[in-house]
Amino acid sequence: MPGSSGNGAVTRSTLRQQIADALRDEVLAGRLQPGQEFTVKEIAEQYGVSATPVREALVDLSAQGLLEADQHRGFRVHEYSxxxxxxxxxxxxxxxxxxxxxxxxxxxxxxxxxxxxxxxxxxxxxxxxxxxxxxxxxxxxxxxxxxxxxxxxxxxxxxxxxxxxxxxxxxxxxxxxxxxxxxxxxxxxxxxxxxxxxxxxxxxxxxxxxxxxxxxxxxxxxxxxxxxxxxxxx
Structure with missing residues (x-):
């Protein structure tokens, strides 16, 4: 149903933002340290959610310059000089x-x-x-x-x-x-x-x-x- 599909999209978008905000806070607090690596699977398990919103959140944070994407290893916290x-x-x-x-x-x-x-x-x-x-x-x-x-x-x-x-x-x-x-x-x-x-x-x-x-x-x-x-x- 169109309504159900729309609600699902909104929920995923909200979850994506919540995960991005939570991870950003972890980086800002220094709990996720420069060079630290992790995968979509690890973050999804940590928050108890599916991989899709996690992957989208990590891509968002990469675009903001907080993470670096590695095709084979996942993601790492960007280290600024x-x-x-x-x-x-x-x-x-x-x-x-x-x-x-x-x-x-x-x-x-x-x-x-x-x-x-x-x-x-x-x-x-x-x-x-x-x-x-x-x-x-x-x-x-x-x-x-x-x-x-x-x-x-x-x-x-x-x-x-x-x-x-x-x-x-x-x-x-x-x-x-x-x-x-x-x-x-x-x-x-x-x-x-x-x-x-x-x-x-x-x-x-x-x-x-x-x-x-x-x-x-x-x-x-x-x-x-x-x-x-x-x-x-x-």
């Missing part, structure tokens, strides 16, 4: 700077909000997310921080009205966290090591102060790169 991290940070900088042009030139989402009410309401929600991220960063809880930080940047980028840039930035941020976690897990105490100026960035954007916002982001990227370079150097 320091050069990769530098490239990701550079790309992240360019995307964020492009978003800030919405404030400089009145483009994208901001042009449709002449009284600023929609933008301010959205930024208020983003700021609350930033407060949670800051608390996690100051406490050195990188797992909690990653969750709030990804949501913070996802919601912040959505304010600028360009879904393509928002999606690309989210992908870059996931990849940069995967790379950073590979090094951060070497530290037993992360307090004082993690960037925690989310609310300062939002406050600058509320005032449409793109100069201050760019300075905050530049300092953030310099800080992140310095930490990873120091850890990668031994």
């Amino acid at each position: 320091l050069a990769d991290y530098r490239g990701i940070i550079e790309a992240r900088s360019l995307v964020i700077d492009g978003m800030f042009h919405a404030l400089d030139g009145g483009h994208q989402g901001f042009v449709h909000d002449p009284d600023n009410s929609r933008v301010l309401a959205a930024l208020a929600g983003v700021r609350r997310r930033g407060e949670e991220a800051q608390r996690a960063a100051l406490a050195g809880d990188v797992i909690v921080l990653i969750g709030y930080d990804l949501r913070f940047w996802r919601e912040l980028s959505a304010v600028f009205g360009n879904s393509y840039l928002a999606d690309f930035l989210h992908r870059l941020r996931v990849q940069s966290w995967v790379c950073a976690v590979q090094h951060l897990r070497r530290l037993t105490d992360l307090r004082g090591q993690l960037w925690a100026e989310h609310t300062e960035l939002v406050d600058a954007l509320v005032h449409r102060d793109t100069t201050a916002a760019r300075e905050i982001v530049a300092a953030y990227h310099a800080h992140s790169l310095a930490v990873v370079e120091r850890l990668a150097g031994g």
